[in-house]
Structure formats: C-alpha cells, structure tokens
Amino acid sequence: MAETLQSGAVRTPQLVRAAQVAREAEVRQSANGVAFATYGETGVDAPDLDRMLETVPAAIVAALKSNTYYFVPLALRENPETGESTETDAKASTPTNEPTMVAGEYTDAFSDAAICHRNVELGSGNRGVFISTRLLGDRFALSFEFFINVAHAFVDQAGVPASFADLVWKQALDNVRGETSLDAWESRNLAFGRPANAEPEPLASLSRRGPGLVTKPRSFSGASSNAPATPATINEKERGLYIDSAFSDAVALYLLSLALDFDYSELREREYPLLAPAALAARLRLVADLFPPNQGYEFAVRYRRRA
Structure with missing residues (x-):
C-alpha cells in the first residue's frame, strides 16, 4: 500500500485498501435508508449526493440492506505500483491476491488505472460498492452509475416482477x-x-x-x-x-x-x-x-x- 510522504511542498498521493476505507469511513443513512459513505476529494456537493440517494423508492431500498455505497475519487482496477489487477480472474480457480485499492484524490496516473465501480465483499454477507466519482465526470454519469448498481442489486435480491x-x-x-x-x-x-x-x-x-x-x-x-x-x-x-x-x-x-x-x-x-x-x-x-x-x-x- 502506498504511504503518504511529506517532503517540503511535495506530497505523494495516497492509495489505501478499499477494506480500510470501509472500516474507517463514517457510514451514514440517507433519509430513505440507503447506507453510504464518502472518502477523499469526491468533487460531489452534498445536496447533489443527497438528491441522488433519496431518489430510490423505499420498496427498492429494502432490498439493498447488505450493500453500502462508498463514493470515492477513484476505485482502481489495478494497482499502479505493481501493475497487478484487482479483478478476480474468471478463468482461474482462485481469485487474485491483489486487494482493491482506492485513491483519495484524482491524479492522471490513478485515473488510467481506475474503473467506474468495484464491488468488495466485506464479510458477514455485506458488500461495499465503491463508485469512482472523479472518473464519471458529471452528475448525469454519476447518477446513472449509482442507479444501475442499485437496479442490479435489487434484481439479485428480489427478481423481476x-x-x-x-x-x-x-x-x-x-x-x-x-x-x-x-x-x-x-x-x-x-x-x-x-x-x-x-x-x-x-x-x-x-x-x-x-x-x-x-x-x-x-x-x-x-x-x-x-x-x-x-x-x-x-x-x-x-x-x-x-x-x-x-x-x-x-x-x-x-x-x-x-x-x-x-x-x-x-x-x-x-x-x-x-x-x-x-x-x-x-x-x-x-x-x-x-x-x-x-x-x-x-x-x-x-x-x-x-x-
């Protein structure tokens, strides 16, 4: 894991494991019951985030109890330091050992290694959905990314009417x-x-x-x-x-x-x-x-x- 280094005015941006973000970030509930947290320089205004979260009807929220949505600057598909993928290899018998990493701020290097979202199993049946706010760029893209994740989670739990x-x-x-x-x-x-x-x-x-x-x-x-x-x-x-x-x-x-x-x-x-x-x-x-x-x-x- 990369560490934050201080040398005069020069600072190396930090990478942390998604699991650490899940342990340390304050998890809150929106007015309609969606569990969420923010970490780092997301670039998302609180009113816009609240508006997006509170869109989800209560009947859909009820099927999301095992999911917590983490809004982070960048969730990485590979670690820039090692070049190894954080994805599970579908052809391998076991998943890769490289943990999902999160950047607390935007850099071009981290952006090149980022993905729109990453799902991380947090234990006891709980899942963290890490959404890259700085990769998506605008309110439309961020909202759609969040809503498609919500929709898939709902279908997984409740099926199709x-x-x-x-x-x-x-x-x-x-x-x-x-x-x-x-x-x-x-x-x-x-x-x-x-x-x-x-x-x-x-x-x-x-x-x-x-x-x-x-x-x-x-x-x-x-x-x-x-x-x-x-x-x-x-x-x-x-x-x-x-x-x-x-x-x-x-x-x-x-x-x-x-x-x-x-x-x-x-x-x-x-x-x-x-x-x-x-x-x-x-x-x-x-x-x-x-x-x-x-x-x-x-x-x-x-x-x-x-x-």
Whole structure:
C-alpha cells in the first residue's frame, strides 16, 4: 500500500485498501435508508449526493440492506505500483491476491488505472460498492452509475416482477426496435437463436395471424424466417438474462428520470440501436406503478416533436 510522504511542498498521493476505507469511513443513512459513505476529494456537493440517494423508492431500498455505497475519487482496477489487477480472474480457480485499492484524490496516473465501480465483499454477507466519482465526470454519469448498481442489486435480491417480464417479452415477440443496453440487446437476440449483434428486419416483412398473435418468431438477418414460435425455438437461459437486464435497465432509467431531467438520446451507443421511445415509456410507466416516487420526486415522460 502506498504511504503518504511529506517532503517540503511535495506530497505523494495516497492509495489505501478499499477494506480500510470501509472500516474507517463514517457510514451514514440517507433519509430513505440507503447506507453510504464518502472518502477523499469526491468533487460531489452534498445536496447533489443527497438528491441522488433519496431518489430510490423505499420498496427498492429494502432490498439493498447488505450493500453500502462508498463514493470515492477513484476505485482502481489495478494497482499502479505493481501493475497487478484487482479483478478476480474468471478463468482461474482462485481469485487474485491483489486487494482493491482506492485513491483519495484524482491524479492522471490513478485515473488510467481506475474503473467506474468495484464491488468488495466485506464479510458477514455485506458488500461495499465503491463508485469512482472523479472518473464519471458529471452528475448525469454519476447518477446513472449509482442507479444501475442499485437496479442490479435489487434484481439479485428480489427478481423481476411477472408483469414486467410479460411486457418485455411481448415487446420482443413484437419485434420492437432496439434495446436499453448492449447486454439486453445481445441476450434478446440469443434467446431467439440469432447472432448477438443481429439487426431486425422491417415490421412489414413479418407474418401475423389475428391481432397481436405471433405465428413466427421475429426474423432477423442471419436467422431463418420460417422457424415456428414455439418454446423449442427459445433459449430459456438467454431469455431469463434478457428479462433481468431489461428490468435492471428500466429501473435505472426510471430512477434517473426522477433525479434529473435528461434527453433519452443521450444514452445512445454505437453497438446497438436504442429502444423505441414508446416501448421504453411503457416499461417506465410500469416500473413507476410498481415503485411510486418518493415525496418530492415526480415521474413524467415527455415526447419531443420532430422539427
């Protein structure tokens, strides 16, 4: 572990183990019950942090009891002093011995070795989620990073409501354009036996029998358009991963919409097409019904007309 060195006006920035931060930082609770702590020069104003934390509805907070969220300048994916990764090697039989490190302030060297967040098991079933505030750069990015972590933790504990799973799967069968993340997009394709990065064909080319009744799985490039829509054509593992990802994304986007106003197009990435706005609105409204906003927060979907 790096030590703080004093030599006149020159000071070497300090690295500490995440476990030490967890032991020494003061853990507090937001007004709605989220356990959190701050460490070092985070660059986040207290009112903005409170606003973000207090966004999470009580029903979701109840599933986060084993998580404490540590807002730190930088959580490192590797130790700059050794070059060794703090990640667990998924191909190895045992995890690497290099501990997760935290920088108490921003430097370019530490930034190069940093990652958006690191999960650290703290013992007795407790987990620390270390979020790099200085790597994320602005309120939008920090909020979304926090909310997607909250959403994944909630799904791990509580699962996906049947009503949401039904809605999302119907949208997939209806070949609704795009998705809310690369994970959801790839899992959705793989669930139908298509290449992970397949592109959908126009809706007009797809067959139906009666209103809303699908007689063929939606045809994507590289996939057969004649395969019957039977359970045998569905990869159930990927279907489950798709629904989990779609729900996590929807919860995170819903919380983001409560915390601040944002343009949906800001979420666009090159690797996959963004979900059609009307389909996203249907998902978010269902999430809002399941987890009504806390007092002082408002949920609204507004469409912008094309010029």
